[in-house]
Amino acid sequence: xxxxxxxxxxxxxxxxxxxxxxxxxxxxxxxxxxxxxxxxxxxxxxxxxxxxxxxxxxxxxxxxxxxxxxxxxxxxxxxxxxxxxxxxxxxxxxxxxxxxxxxxxxxxxxxxxxxxxxxxxxxxxxxxxxxxxxxxxxxxxxxxxxxxxxxxxxxxxxxxxxxxxxxxxxxxxxxxxxxxxxxxxxxxxxxxxxxxxxxxxxxxxxxxxxxxxxxxxxxxxxxxxxx
Amino acid sequence: xxxxxxxxxxxxxxxxxxxxxxxxxxxxxxxxxxxxxxxxxxxxxxxxxxxxxxxxxxxxxxxxxxxxxxxxxxxxxxxxxxxxxxxxxxxxxxxxxxxxxxxxxxxxxxxxxxxxxxxxxxxxxxxxxxxxxxxxxxxxxxxxxxxxxxxxxxxx
Numbered sequence: 001x002x003x004x005x006x007x008x009x010x011x012x013x014x015x016x017x018x019x020x021x022x023x024x025x026x027x028x029x030x031x032x033x034x035x036x037x038x039x040x041x042x043x044x045x046x047x048x049x050x051x052x053x054x055x056x057x058x059x060x061x062x063x064x065x066x067x068x069x070x071x072x073x074x075x076x077x078x079x080x081x082x083x084x085x086x087x088x089x090x091x092x093x094x095x096x097x098x099x100x101x102x103x104x105x106x107x108x109x110x111x112x113x114x115x116x117x118x119x120x121x122x123x124x125x126x127x128x129x130x131x132x133x134x135x136x137x138x139x140x141x142x143x144x145x146x147x148x149x150x151x152x153x154x155x156x157x158x159x160x161x162x163x164x165x166x167x168x169x170x171x172x173x174x175x176x177x178x179x180x181x182x183x184x185x186x187x188x189x190x191x192x193x194x195x196x197x198x199x200x201x202x203x204x205x206x207x208x209x210x211x212x213x214x215x216x217x218x219x220x221x222x223x224x225x226x227x
Numbered sequence: 228x229x230x231x232x233x234x235x236x237x238x239x240x241x242x243x244x245x246x247x248x249x250x251x252x253x254x255x256x257x258x259x260x261x262x263x264x265x266x267x268x269x270x271x272x273x274x275x276x277x278x279x280x281x282x283x284x285x286x287x288x289x290x291x292x293x294x295x296x297x298x299x300x301x302x303x304x305x306x307x308x309x310x311x312x313x314x315x316x317x318x319x320x321x322x323x324x325x326x327x328x329x330x331x332x333x334x335x336x337x338x339x340x341x342x343x344x345x346x347x348x349x350x351x352x353x354x355x356x357x358x359x360x361x362x363x364x365x366x367x368x369x370x371x372x373x374x375x376x377x378x379x380x381x382x383x
Contacts, residue, residue, distance in 0.1 A: 091273035093309075133306040135246050136272055146247075150305050 002051040002196075002218040006035060006075070008063075009044050016075075019216035021047065021059065025168065025200040025209075026148055027141060028157040029079040031059065033216075037073040041066040045077060049196040051218055054176075057196040060161030079157030083114035084141040094132040103127035106147055107155075107165045114140035116163045123166035127151050154201055173202035175222075189222040198222060247306060250313070253299040255291050262288055264311055266299055275299065281312045286383030289314070324377050331371045339364035 004016040018034035031047055042063045050056040062082040066075045078085070092109075094101045104124040111118045129150075134143055144155045144165065155165040177193035189207065191198070196214045198204060204222060211223035253266040253275075263277045278299065282289050291297070291314065298313030325331070335357050337350045352358075357366070 091271055093273055093275045095277045129307045131275075131277070131307050131309060133247075133273060133275060133301070133309055137246055146306050150307065 002049050002193075002216060004033070004216045005048045005050075006033065006041070007046045007048065008041055012037075012041075014041070016047075016216060019047075019049075019214065021049075021196075021214045023200050023212045024156065025211065026145060026154055026156060028084055029059065029061070029159075031061065031075075031077040033075040033077065035073045035075060038068055038071075040068060041073070041075060044081070047077060049214060051194050051196075054194045055197075057159060059159045061157075079159075080116050080161045080163060081114075083116045084144070084157075084163070085139055086114060087139050088113050088134060088136050088143075091136045092134045094129070096128070096130070100128045101130070101132055103129060103147060103151055103153075106132055107144065110134075110140050110143045110147075111163055116140075116157075117161060119158055119160075119162035119164035121158075121164050121166070124153070127153070156200065168201045170201065170203045170208050173197075173199065173204050175204050177220075179205065180219075187224050187226065189224065191220045191222055192218055193220050196220075245304060247301040247308075248304045249300075251299040253297050253311065255293055255295040255297060255311075257293055258291055264291065264297070266297065266311060268299060275309050278309045278311050281310050282314075283312060284382075288381040290379050290381075324380060325373045326382060327373050327376045329373045331373065333369040333371050335366050335368040337364045337366050 004019045006014045006016055014035045014037045016033040016035045019031060021029060021031040023029040033047070035041070044060070044062055047059040047061065048056050049059070059079065061077040061079045064076050064078055064082055064085075066073070094106065102124070104122070104127070106129065107122065107124060108118065138146070147153070148155050148165065153166055154168040155163065157163050175191060175193070176195035176197045177191050179189055179191055181190040182188075183190075189205070193214065198209065198212045198220070200209050200212055202209055207222065207224035208227070209222050210225050211221070213221040213223075251271070252269045256265040256267055256274075258264045258280075259277060263279050265274070265276045266278055267274055280289065280291070280297070296315055297311045299309060299311055302308035302310055332354045334351055334353045337352065339348050339350070341348055
């Protein structure tokens with residue numbers, strides 16, 4: 001059993017007895033929690049997941065739905081500031097000198113408009129576009145996905161809340177926990193984690209991880225890509 | 228609902244899902260020396276610049292006036308694939324284009340000497356008006372060669 005604590009900017013510490021935190025390869029992470037709080041929780045929060053004396057993992061996000069209902073307090077939290085779900089006030093069109101717009105500029109402008117924090121690990125040097133269009137009908141998250149799809153890169157929100165974009169490198173990583181079962185048809189590894197440190201975009205046990213799920217009972221899932 | 232309606236409905240759902248997979252109406256703001264155009268779109272605040280204009284006729288370059296209607300699409304459905312095309316057909320256009328170097332006629336002169344020592348009389352026949360029976364005297368047809376052409380459409 002893991003301890004899941006939600007802390008907000010008012011200094012409240014609330015224990016969650018249910019959690020399903022999903023971190024996809026592309027896009028922001030989301031967490032569905034249930035707490036015993038009897039007041040609405042909103043704004044920036046930190047979800048801390050700790051198993052016994054093991055290291056705690058902290059996920060910095062924003063509550064997008066947190067109204068108590070009939071003695072229950074279901075919560076939905078997204079990574080970062082929630083700015084990625086918003087749309088730009090107006091469309092924009094980029095034309096670079098000598099047909100070269102830095103993709104880093106495209107990503108940077110999206111994050112500035114979304115009021116999100118870019119990750120220092122963002123690595124986009126050398127990627128350029130001849131022109132680029134952004135429509136006001138598409139969210140900032142969709143704009144990042146457009147860039148990722150076009151240039152075959154990834155983007156996601158780190159546990160820290162910072163937004164990263166760059167080539168997916170599939171670096172080897174350890175599972176701080178144990179494998180319980182492998183469903184080769186669905187390509188899902190069931191795990192029991194000690195530390196919620198598994199991340200998409202890494203290679204764990206020879207498998208390329210595309211989605212990580214953590215639950216409050218210390219169990220989780222690693223979804224992996226077909227090799 | 229007809230198959231045509233079904234097809235239109237299916238296209239509409241795609242348009243809602245992906246705004247880079249639809250065609251937009253756009254107005255030309257200015258055309259640059261390289262033929263590319265700056266556009267103003269209907270229904271969106273997007274103002275694409277330096278968009279290539281695909282005329283659709285091999286080896287052809289077209290000069291468009293500000294305010295002209297074109298269409299904008301995104302090749303491959305990606306945000307870096309903008310191109311303009313689809314200049315509307317003008318049903319009032321009836322004059323054929325002449326390419327520089329094309330040969331034509333400016334009409335014919337029939338030259339007749341009416342009396343010895345008298346001036347030769349020249350009779351002019353516009354193109355197509357030369358009598359089929361042939362006029363009297365010697366006929367000279369003036370052949371032309373175009374030295375300039377349309378300022379709106381150029382071909383290679």
